[in-house]
Amino acid sequence: MNILMALSQLEVTGAEVYATTVGDELTKRGHRVCYVSDTLTKPHLGEFFKLRFNKRSVPRRFWHVAYLVYLIKKHRIQVVHAHSRASSWSCYVACKITGTAMITSVHGRQPVHASRKKFHALGDKALAVCEAVREQLITSLGVAPELINIGRNGINTEHYQPCPAPHNTKPVISIIGRLTGPKGELCYRLLDECLDLDNYQVQIASGSVVPERFARFKTKVQFLGYVQDVPALIAQADLVIGAGRVAMEAILMQRPIFAIGEANAIGLVNEDNLTGAMSSNFGDIGPKDLDIDFSRLAADIASALMQPSPSAGLVAQVKVQYDLQAVVEQLEQEYQSVYVHKQRREMPIIMYHRFIKDDTEKGVHGTYMHVDMLEKHFKLLKRLGYETLIFSDLAKQGVAERLNPNKKYIMLTVDDGYKDNYELLFPLLKKYNFKAVIYAVTGEEFNRWDVEQPDNPEKRVPLMSPAQIKEMANSGLVEFGGHTLTHPHLDTLDKETQRFEIAENKAQLEQLIGKPLYSFAYPFGSHNQDSKDLAKELGYPYAVATNSGPLAMHEDKYQIRRIAIFPRTDVFGLWRKIRGNYVFRKRK
Structure with a gap:
């Protein structure tokens, strides 16, 4: 099938990692996958077309739609798969004009306002990355439950194999995520209020340019920038802090993961709290943003550093839920269904x-x-x-x-x-x-x-x-x-x-x-x-x-x-x- 992945982003996001990971697997299976986005950093198979979705003036919106219509017709696109609010709006209109099937993966909590309730712009099917996203789409935006399935992130488990614990002289804590938006605010507060920067070696991997307000931490924190070899970074850490894909990748490598995201702090992930962690995408999605008690985190993080590595049972459960092959199988099913029923x-x-x-x-x-x-x-x-x-x-x-x-x-x-x-x-x-x-x-x-x-x-x-x-x-x-x-x-x-x-x-x-x-x-x-x-x-x-x-x-x-x-x-x-x-x- 001919598939167009549409993203709107100015830096590397979890949505980009998801889109390129499943896109490459789809390409290996014989599909033709193309990408359209403001930027695309991750190496990928398939053509990339640059379109500035984040320029949102009315004339720009018309241009976005016109260009998408052109791409759909020229490349005989059968399914458009959108991964963000900005891209989904333009894709929705373009797909209406061309009669093209459309799926939207919803990677995070959606803003709630009157226009969004009336105009979901999700296409023929929405894939929520976790149960909390699905619940919010239904209760806050009024999306019909039958239009939403759970579509987990796909992890290439071959890239994230169990590894032995490192022998660091000082505990190494790796924080992986953006330094902008809610995640940037979260990271700043972790550094400012929760982490003992004298006794921990803290390193931060992010595709974001380091904001000026983080300058005060540069003498005690390593800002690594964009890291291509994430498994190597995880392997050397005594504790990984992150949410979403980061949490899954750390568990697969049997490195302790302190799950904390834009909504809540799950803490150290284990078999007892895994179901709840997955339902919130490991802390990223909840009823509201940054619903976190920061006063407790310093002690919780210190305790997490003393705990054993994730068990083999925990690794097995994550493999079942996020295995790339199973996720891509589901995507193929969804693509075929929306295409056949649309046409x-x-x-x-x-x-x-x-x-x-x-x-x-x-x-x-x-x-x-x-x-x-x-x-x-x-x-x-x-x-x-x-x-x-x-x-x-x-x-x-x-x-x-x-x-x-x-x-x-x-x-x-x-x-x-x-x-x-x-x-x-x-x-x-x-x-x-x-x-x-x-x-x-x-x-x-x-x-x-x-x-x-x-x-x-x-x-x-x-x-x-x-x-x-x-x-x-x-x-x-x-x-x-x-x-x-x-x-x-x-x-x-x-x-x-x-x-x-x-x-x-x-x-x-x-x-x-x-x-x-x-x-x-x-x-x-x-x-x-x-x-x-x-x-x-x-x-x-x-x-x-x-x-x-x-x-x-x-x-x-x-x-x-x-x-x-x-x-x-x-x-x-x-x-x-x-x-x-x-x-x-x-x-x-």
Whole structure:
């Protein structure tokens, strides 16, 4: 996907570290990530466009919006991800003009005023970095709860490994954070009121220019400026003071962290107070700013220096909550959801069954397609520029690949594994160089499930032979998926009977073709929670239904919706069904 990260800042902030950290990981996963901001200090992958969001006059605001519209159109941006109030306002207007999906990460407490209540400018989804931010957005600004998810900071745990305690002759205290705004006020008061600068070696890492009022501390405090190697700085400290990402990074390195931020002082973080610390982003967000009793901090900091390093259990909990891979997985989900629902478009997954060459082969259930019409379908797909995807492609490249703005994808699926798939479909796949997924029943030789239906019996139609299945699988054009042994209504069976039907079918197919199966199709589309749980448990990354499941396929990988193709689906009918918005219109 094409993603634009938007920030407004004049110095390095936690938002920039977050945006570039997750942005680089997204880039490694195949997305194209660009940045627009006043400044961007952290090394990053992807293009950077300079825009002075902090110049907020009315003419400037118009210029911000116009430039963002230009970037969105030129670079075919699919999702704008804003990270600050100033950038989110302009991004919101630009996205309204262009119809672009937008997400805003809210990294701190928001100012409350009438205009902000009426005009949140958060876009299609807000990601609050902690529970306190989410609560404030709901209670103070009136943002609908369903529009807000928790989106933790992502930490690359490989960069922050546990390290032994240093052997300093004098306790080293590292303060990491800005020297401007509320954090600057906090740092000043720590130096002025709380820290024994004669007995502690205090060093401050900040991207801020040192304000003049800090000059009085320069003889006793090391002002390091912007530090590129933060892990090395943390490793040499007996105690780290900070909030937000700083706290998480220190815990991962098993260095004691005294969490204090713009709202409150958590103190030394341990397993007992971790949940509360996380909910406030380690002291950064609370009901009001600087709600801190500074008279107690000197004693609390002295006590913290005497405590042991964070436990392995504490490190493990932080890894679970802030692991970069998990955070980026969530972001990919959010991006896909806002994009698909905003555009009301999804990659079409169409469903055939069997194919005929003359009218004598017609059935009574309407699950056939004349091969001549099938070729007309393929000609249309080729003419419209469609490329075919199969589930192994998605497993390797990620589900978001289906939304690649430079491609036009469709997925062809065929149920049951009839012999005519080999005789009629296979030659056309070769001719048009299309790929398809065939869901094969392995415990029957013909369509017994339809033939022995008492109310409306179908004519007998043979299934493919093992040799035919193997030949198609070896062609590189056909991916086989599971479809049970006998094609039952799974939701009528107990769990263990379902397990046998699904597991044995999978084992037989994998042994036959010598390849793993990537998806399973519920016969008749009938399933229950046991069916979905078993598909996952037995190793299927994906499972498809028929006309049930979310409209966006990534939102439930075990109930992927498909579009049925019927005998009367002519070329125009196919075009209507593959435009991308068919399931959205159908659900109205």
